[in-house]
Amino acid sequence: MTTPPTFSVGQTLTSAAMNSVGLWLVKSQTVGTGVSSVTVTGAFSADYDNYRIVWSGTTCSVGDFGVFMKIGSAAANYYGNMTYYKIGVGQGFLPTNNGASGYYCTIQGANADTNLVMDIQNPYNAVRTTSSGSGFGWLSQFTFSGLLADAGSHTSFNFTLGSGTMTGGTIRVYGYRN
Amino acid sequence: MTRPLIQIDDEVREMTDEELAAYEALIADSTTLPSPE
Numbered sequence: 001m002t003t004p005p006t007f008s009v010g011q012t013l014t015s016a017a018m019n020s021v022g023l024w025l026v027k028s029q030t031v032g033t034g035v036s037s038v039t040v041t042g043a044f045s046a047d048y049d050n051y052r053i054v055w056s057g058t059t060c061s062v063g064d065f066g067v068f069m070k071i072g073s074a075a076a077n078y079y080g081n082m083t084y085y086k087i088g089v090g091q092g093f094l095p096t097n098n099g100a101s102g103y104y105c106t107i108q109g110a111n112a113d114t115n116l117v118m119d120i121q122n123p124y125n126a127v128r129t130t131s132s133g134s135g136f137g138w139l140s141q142f143t144f145s146g147l148l149a150d151a152g153s154h155t156s157f158n159f160t161l162g163s164g165t166m167t168g169g170t171i172r173v174y175g176y177r178n
Numbered sequence: 179m180t181r182p183l184i185q186i187d188d189e190v191r192e193m194t195d196e197e198l199a200a201y202e203a204l205i206a207d208s209t210t211l212p213s214p215e
Contacts, residue, residue, distance in 0.1 A: 034183055037193075038185040064211050065211070075200070162209070162210075163205060
């Protein structure tokens with residue numbers, strides 16, 4: 001038997017082989033048309049402790065604003081910081097100190113370039129949720145880290161624009177095998 | 179005036195009163211990326 005991730009045609013996929021798959025697509029959500037906020041439900045569960053979220057290809061009606069991330073129904077205890085370097089301008093940061101609206105996680109792009117690759121740890125487990133990510137949107141490079149300082153168990157997350165609306169693109173959620 | 183649209187999975191609808199209040203609080207604190215000094 002070949003060793004994953006290389007499989008041969010007609011090969012029986014044993015539990016041992018499948019259980020060694022490290023990253024599993026949990027959910028894929030297409031962003032609608034003209035929405036200001038998108039919530040992805042059923043993203044987190046007891047199946048995984050840690051997740052990767054990949055967001056790409058979304059066009060915002062206006063660029064250069066920060067996008068907020070909220071986790072589950074939590075409406076407080078968000079801490080984080082997004083640092084950025086705006087090409088040709090300089091660097092800056094967008095901190096969140098005990099916020100109620102989530103924390104900044106990416107930058108709005110107006111040419112199908114709103115994007116984010118991030119990891120999130122323990123959103124479902126009844127401990128604090130941490131996350132970090134990076135990308136390049138609307139002529140700015142950015143990285144962020146965030147903390148939701150509660151012990152809630154969350155199954156969903158939300159991205160809300162700082163201004164305007166968004167259309168298209170896809171948000172994919174992957175679970176890291178424990 | 180039409181309310182902002184919120185998407186929950188494949189459902190797209192106008193925001194409820196509660197959602198709109200949270201959204202307006204969010205955008206009140208939002209600015210375009212500040213230009214560094």
